Amino acid sequence: MASSINKPSAEDQKVAGKSVAALRRISGRTKNQHLMVFQVEGTVISVPRKAVMLLEKVLDEMADGKSVEIISSSSEMSTQEAADFLKVSRPHLVKLLETGKIPYKKVGSHRRILPEDIQKYDSVLREKRRKALDLLAQEAQEMGLGY
Structure with a gap:
């Protein structure tokens, strides 16, 4: 199954740029390879480091104004x-x-x-x-x- 983000708006690009910069600062400081913890609106969320790296890539592409598509490698496509x-x-x-x-x-x-x-x-x-x-x-x- 594929998930897509069409060409982001200028506002989305700006937010994505700030978010990817913050994620890189956070991920650069931690040595933990298994998960990272975020607090979003009072809720603590544990995220595997590999997922954070993928999120960084998605945000980086959005900040550049590009569309993004993620496809699960275990699924088959029509x-x-x-x-x-x-x-x-x-x-x-x-x-x-x-x-x-x-x-x-x-x-x-x-x-x-x-x-x-x-x-x-x-x-x-x-x-x-x-x-x-x-x-x-x-x-x-x-x-x-x-x-």
Whole structure:
């Protein structure tokens, strides 16, 4: 199951920036690797350190004005969830699945995809794009096109 935070407002960005700075100060002082304790509106909350690190990352991305999506790695995604993650149409994702570019399994008539397989495909695709752009920039420089 995926949880999303769409592009944060300017106010959310400001609050996220202050919050991540405070969390980093707190987490930098403690040596405890297992949990951190916060007091929120009079209630004490114990949070595992790894969850605090994830929260720091979410707040950092929000402070930069970016959307954030968290996907549980133990769950399987539907084709629509996977398409939403990759920001492609569901029919395009189905073509990627059927051509073997992304592994999947069928549960009845439904296709299910592991989040790590979607993330791996996304990482490989991003790397290919980066290399292609680097090559184009290099060629433009060699041709003296002012890039």
